[in-house]
Amino acid sequence: MSNKCCCNERSHYFDKFDKILAKYEGKEADIIPILQNIQEAYGYLPQDILDELCDRTGLHPSQVMGVATFYSQFRLKPTGENLIKLCFGTACHVNGAEKVAEALADELKIEIGGTTDDGRFTLETVACLGCCSLAPVMMIGDETYGRLTPDKARKIIRGFYENRGE
Amino acid sequence: MRIGVSNMKKGDFKIIVGLGSCGIAAGGNKVYEAFKANIEKSNKPVTLDETGCMGMCYKEVLVEVIDSDGKSIIYGEVTPEKANKIFESHIIEGKPVIEWVVKADDMETSEDAFFNKQMRIVLRRCGAINPESIDEAIAMDAYKAIEKAIKTMTPEQVIEEVLNSGLRGRGGAGFPTGMKWKFARASQDSKKYIVCNADEGDPGAFMDRSVLEGDPHSLIEGMMIAGYAIGADEGYIYARAEYPLAIQRLKIAIRDAEERGLLGKNILGSDFSFKIKIKEGAGAFVCGEETALLGSIEGKRGMPRMRPPFPAVKGLWDKPTNINNVETYANVAYIILHGAAEYAKYGTEKSKGTKVFALAGKIAKGGLVEVPMGMQLKEIIYDIGGGTSSGKKFKAVQMGGPSGGCIPADLIDTIIDYDSVNQTGAIMGSGGMVVMDEDNCMVDIARFFLTFTQKESCGKCTYCRIGTKRMLEILERITKGEGKEGDIELLEELCANIKKNSLCGLGQTAPNPVLTTLKYFRHEYEAHIRDKKCPAKQCKALIEYKILEDKCIGCTACSRVCPVKAISGEVKKAHKIDSSICTKCGACKATCKFDAIIVE
Numbered sequence A: 001m002s003n004k005c006c007c008n009e010r011s012h013y014f015d016k017f018d019k020i021l022a023k024y025e026g027k028e029a030d031i032i033p034i035l036q037n038i039q040e041a042y043g044y045l046p047q048d049i050l051d052e053l054c055d056r057t058g059l060h061p062s063q064v065m066g067v068a069t070f071y072s073q074f075r076l077k078p079t080g081e082n083l084i085k086l087c088f089g090t091a092c093h094v095n096g097a098e099k100v101a102e103a104l105a106d107e108l109k110i111e112i113g114g115t116t117d118d119g120r121f122t123l124e125t126v127a128c129l130g131c132c133s134l135a136p137v138m139m140i141g142d143e144t145y146g147r148l149t150p151d152k153a154r155k156i157i158r159g160f161y162e163n164r165g166e
Numbered sequence B: 001m002r003i004g005v006s007n008m009k010k011g012d013f014k015i016i017v018g019l020g021s022c023g024i025a026a027g028g029n030k031v032y033e034a035f036k037a038n039i040e041k042s043n044k045p046v047t048l049d050e051t052g053c054m055g056m057c058y059k060e061v062l063v064e065v066i067d068s069d070g071k072s073i074i075y076g077e078v079t080p081e082k083a084n085k086i087f088e089s090h091i092i093e094g095k096p097v098i099e100w101v102v103k104a105d106d107m108e109t110s111e112d113a114f115f116n117k118q119m120r121i122v123l124r125r126c127g128a129i130n131p132e133s134i135d136e137a138i139a140m141d142a143y144k145a146i147e148k149a150i151k152t153m154t155p156e157q158v159i160e161e162v163l164n165s166g167l168r169g170r171g172g173a174g175f176p177t178g179m180k181w182k183f184a185r186a187s188q189d190s191k192k193y194i195v196c197n198a199d200e201g202d203p204g205a206f207m208d209r210s211v212l213e214g215d216p217h218s219l220i221e222g223m224m225i226a227g228y229a230i231g232a233d234e235g236y237i238y239a240r241a242e243y244p245l246a247i248q249r250l251k252i253a254i255r256d257a258e259e260r261g262l263l264g265k266n267i268l269g270s271d272f273s274f275k276i277k278i279k280e281g282a283g284a285f286v287c288g289e290e291t292a293l294l295g296s297i298e299g300k301r302g303m304p305r306m307r308p309p310f311p312a313v314k315g316l317w318d319k320p321t322n323i324n325n326v327e328t329y330a331n332v333a334y335i336i337l338h339g340a341a342e343y344a345k346y347g348t349e350k351s352k353g354t355k356v357f358a359l360a361g362k363i364a365k366g367g368l369v370e371v372p373m374g375m376q377l378k379e380i381i382y383d384i385g386g387g388t389s390s391g392k393k394f395k396a397v398q399m400g401g402p403s404g405g406c407i408p409a410d411l412i413d414t415i416i417d418y419d420s421v422n423q424t425g426a427i428m429g430s431g432g433m434v435v436m437d438e439d440n441c442m443v444d445i446a447r448f449f450l451t452f453t454q455k456e457s458c459g460k461c462t463y464c465r466i467g468t469k470r471m472l473e474i475l476e477r478i479t480k481g482e483g484k485e486g487d488i489e490l491l492e493e494l495c496a497n498i499k500k501n502s503l504c505g506l507g508q509t510a511p512n513p514v515l516t517t518l519k520y521f522r523h524e525y526e527a528h529i530r531d532k533k534c535p536a537k538q539c540k541a542l543i544e545y546k547i548l549e550d551k552c553i554g555c556t557a558c559s560r561v562c563p564v565k566a567i568s569g570e571v572k573k574a575h576k577i578d579s580s581i582c583t584k585c586g587a588c589k590a591t592c593k594f595d596a597i598i599v600e
Helices: A007-022 A028-042 A047-057 A061-070 A090-094 A097-108 A150-163 B021-025 B028-042 B080-092 B112-116 B134-139 B144-152 B155-165 B177-186 B207-214 B216-230 B244-259 B290-297 B326-338 B340-344 B377-384 B418-424 B442-456 B462-479 B487-501 B505-509 B512-531 B557-561 B587-591
Strands: A082-087 A121-126 A138-140 A143-145 B013-018 B046-051 B063-067 B072-075 B101-104 B193-198 B234-239 B275-280 B321-325 B354-361 B367-372 B394-399 B405-408 B432-437 B545-547 B597-599
Touching (some): A007 A028, A028 A047, A028 A061, A028 B275, A082 A097, A090 B354, A090 B432, B013 B080, B028 B046, B072 B080, B112 B377, B144 B216, B144 B326, B193 B290, B193 B326, B207 B326, B207 B354, B216 B234, B216 B244, B216 B321, B216 B326, B234 B244, B234 B290, B290 B321, B321 B326, B367 B377, B377 B394, B394 B442, B394 B512, B405 B418, B442 B462, B442 B512, B462 B487, B462 B505, B462 B512, B487 B512, B587 B597
Parallel strands (some): A082 A121, B013 B046
Antiparallel strands (some): B013 B063, B354 B367, B394 B432, B545 B597
């Protein structure tokens, strides 16, 4: 996706960003919410948007990148179509989350943090989703799947593929 | 009398579905929709409502049915299918489905023990009100305490009351709340801030989330009272971004309070003005540390600052700031409304009131419980929690998350108060209580927590940044069977240095999980290092899966589930596992119905 070759295309690409920036004064205290909004709109923090943010607000690139790389919520690369957030909290750990992680990684043929070749899934671990009584837990998109076993986790992934007739 | 029941006609019903995060995760929305469809179909005068966490997470989805006499029956593990049946039998035919009842006004149930020992102050409205209805909160005394404070008390009297109550910070360290307020009051400045730490980052803890989702008004009111007491007119709630539902409900609660004139300028006709803003965190455990949290609100990397000056003197944007966590603030209105003496009736000499715990891990009845301080650990784990979920021997309970430690089974008489828990080497922490049984390896648990703290160290202090990394490397080596003589001593040395040379709580407490497991389970470390054995049979490098020939009937179930085809054998003959291929995923053992697969 080239965003700077053509004026028309560029303006559309930056539309969402313009709307976000209009809501804030662009001060230091706004960096985190602005980045959160960008990620919400674009799925990740694209470099050209971050450049534009610095140009337009006068925030220093080191401030913006410092924040973008400090907090685990922010992503500098796009994710797959479905983001799997596998909980690695304490309750999930003692109930076997690591085995679930291995099963998912094996089923999807990716490492933790990776994205499948077909772009369907990104597998991430998170510190705690807070549904400890359902441990081990994962979220795919907004849907929560609880009381997982390695086998159950594999079946959930297969279900995604089957639903599409693949 | 329940809220909203007074205007119900004879024969009417109110159905309330528990829609906290746990309830939704367990399928609460589908249950809600099922009831909705039934109500529309039947034309019965039934009100459908939602509520936050009722505490019995292990029985989600929970549904409460209240009749026109105000009598309540709560059903557990409700599915859309069960919802149809409950509607048919209970609502239409007037016959409750007894076998699914988990709590009832007029009936004894198997789950009564879960509630009998609890005392609900912080959670007083959680599960009892619709968290998105300010009217329901007000009907249960919300905003009465701030009214009392503004109209009848001076700020000094409010602080005195909180001091006398003995309330200590529920975020972990247990600093007296009234004292904190006093310092902030004493700081002279035209601008001061109230901050709520709702960055509940401890894995295995969900107390604050449940309060935010179940009764956001108790936090708002607590912050207002604190603002009145120290002389602040602005508050920030720093909430985890991972808690979208909590944030959404807080926003609704703030908007509703503003519309009623309970937040804003000249509250209740007085000179006191107060507004609240929400700041969403972005995923950094260290932001639970108060100075790092302030940095994050200011838009910086969340790195701790030197103290002193303490936030009470120089906090948010260098202005005097009072920071407490959600649970602490949620106690305040109760104290002001009912008086310090009433609150201090509960608890021990130095730890007053109640404490909320998130009971999780290998526990039969996991959920959110609130108990008076002074209760013994075993009462929580056995009487309330029902013991281990596996039925296996209870081994330890982890308290205080990555900053805390593991309390072993033989210290289960320990009473819950700040000082007694500290003596074990664990900390009260924010209230995560993760139960472990004999299948959990304590070296692995220590490694787990170090993985977490090492990743979350902000990197400012050398000992925390590099020391935790070295500790993790040693622990990984030990769990892989590559431990060496001297490793334990090296770990102890690193622990001592990291504690001494770190600026903030994260670093100072990071060694605790290792220190407590070394203190109580040293033999497990030694078994890993010297005998290359994992006594709990968890550490992959030190175990082997085997098939017992005399038990295996050759059903082939195991060979079919093995993802790496490590199991071979003919039908109806004993199978064999090829250890050189086996990845020790455990799928075979989980599948075998004949207990023919063992771990050695």
